[in-house]
Amino acid sequence: MTIDHDCPGLLPEPPAAELRLEAVLHALADPTRLRIVAELAGAGGDELNCLAFELPVTKSTLTHHFRVLREAGVIRQHRRGTSKMNTLRVEDLAARFPGLLDAVLAAAVRCTRADRPAAR
Amino acid sequence: MTIDHDCPGLLPEPPAAELRLEAVLHALADPTRLRIVAELAGAGGDELNCLAFELPVTKSTLTHHFRVLREAGVIRQHRRGTSKMNTLRVEDLAARFPGLLDAVLAAAVRCTRADRPAAR
Numbered sequence: 253m254t255i256d257h258d259c260p261g262l263l264p265e266p267p268a269a270e271l272r273l274e275a276v277l278h279a280l281a282d283p284t285r286l287r288i289v290a291e292l293a294g295a296g297g298d299e300l301n302c303l304a305f306e307l308p309v310t311k312s313t314l315t316h317h318f319r320v321l322r323e324a325g326v327i328r329q330h331r332r333g334t335s336k337m338n339t340l341r342v343e344d345l346a347a348r349f350p351g352l353l354d355a356v357l358a359a360a361v362r363c364t365r366a367d368r369p370a371a372r
Numbered sequence: 373m374t375i376d377h378d379c380p381g382l383l384p385e386p387p388a389a390e391l392r393l394e395a396v397l398h399a400l401a402d403p404t405r406l407r408i409v410a411e412l413a414g415a416g417g418d419e420l421n422c423l424a425f426e427l428p429v430t431k432s433t434l435t436h437h438f439r440v441l442r443e444a445g446v447i448r449q450h451r452r453g454t455s456k457m458n459t460l461r462v463e464d465l466a467a468r469f470p471g472l473l474d475a476v477l478a479a480a481v482r483c484t485r486a487d488r489p490a491a492r
Contacts, residue, residue: 275401277400278401281395281397286393350478351478355474356393359472363392
């Protein structure tokens with residue numbers, strides 16, 4: 253785990269060239285983490301505060317999920333004051349695993365729709 | 373876990389419409405299982421016997437990996453005599469999660485190449 257940017261507040265992350273497929277797939281293989289990734293994708297590159305995610309898990313569980321995503325190289329985290337700000341590493345993932353994130357996000361949307369009861 | 377084909381010897385598997393993204397990603401998030409999937413993809417639809425896979429794991433570990441793949445819906449397994457024959461559920465995966473298997477297989481090939489020492 254190394255830091256590949258000279259950027260204050262950046263939390264440790266793997267450099268783009270060292271992203272491991274198994275770690276990325278493992279990070280994505282969880283419904284809470286998929287929701288985090290889908291929300292970050294929907295933010296279009298904007299940083300989102302960890303506190304902005306309304307998910308039905310405890311704060312410590314959420315912190316764990318963010319760490320798994322960061323250590324796999326799926327997200328980038330900066331400390332800003334007492335907050336942690338998150339972005340998706342879209343370019344790094346696309347360069348190393350072309351099409352993978354898009355396919356996972358599209359599948360996640362389809363599954364969410366299919367699992368949701370139809371509106372009346 | 374249900375059987376969606378009236379086919380003797382078919383081992384239990386989820387029907388195509390019930391494949392879960394998290395389960396598929398989890399099944400793929402392992403280097404041994406990725407190698408199995410890559411070999412089956414390379415077989416172009418042919419059935420491969422479990423014994424045909426030369427992987428550096430024990431027989432019981434290999435059996436476990438095949439079961440994880442089958443229960444996630446990534447592979448189909450038939451008993452034929454004392455053998456288990458395996459195929460990749462390419463069409464089912466493509467219908468439910470378009471582009472996902474292709475992106476994972478392409479990424480697996482890239483990673484294998486990158487990890488291998490250059491030939492001299």
